[in-house]
Amino acid sequence: MKGQFNSPVNLPGDIRDPVPVAGPLVQVDPQADFATVVCVLVQGDMDAPPGTPGEPPVWVEGTGTWKKGQNNWSGTVSRDGRVIGENGVSRALVPGAARGIAIAVAVTEEEPAADGRIVPPRIDTITWCVNIELS
Numbered sequence: 001m002k003g004q005f006n007s008p009v010n011l012p013g014d015i016r017d018p019v020p021v022a023g024p025l026v027q028v029d030p031q032a033d034f035a036t037v038v039c040v041l042v043q044g045d046m047d048a049p050p051g052t053p054g055e056p057p058v059w060v061e062g063t064g065t066w067k068k069g070q071n072n073w074s075g076t077v078s079r080d081g082r083v084i085g086e087n088g089v090s091r092a093l094v095p096g097a098a099r100g101i102a103i104a105v106a107v108t109e110e111e112p113a114a115d116g117r118i119v120p121p122r123i124d125t126i127t128w129c130v131n132i133e134l135s
Helices: none
Strands: 019-026 034-043 058-067 072-077 080-083 090-092 096-108 122-134
Touching (some): 019 034
Antiparallel strands (some): 058 080, 080 090
16 A cells, blocks of 8 residues: 645634545555545654754644545544643644654455465555645
């Protein structure tokens, strides 16, 4: 499998509304009918040197799905997220640079072995982490 985020990601006007996310999910096992995607968006400078002033990063999470015959997965994340290292403080995503991180999981049924033994289902996964733009 190969996964990606479409960019830019359009933020809704109301921070209570979910943020739609989507992107290509291709080269999925042809026997897979369905995949579940767990995704996270992280916004903020995680590479700033210690002691550098600025806002700590915020992260939001959500889920999506892909179905056989589709070239794209789609889902939603929350607009309001947790501030990393701030013990429960929350903040909303704003327009600007972010990272999109996701994992897709597809489960496929295997044919019985030649000797009749049952073969357990196969689980295929892929993780991706890419730069995206929030607008």
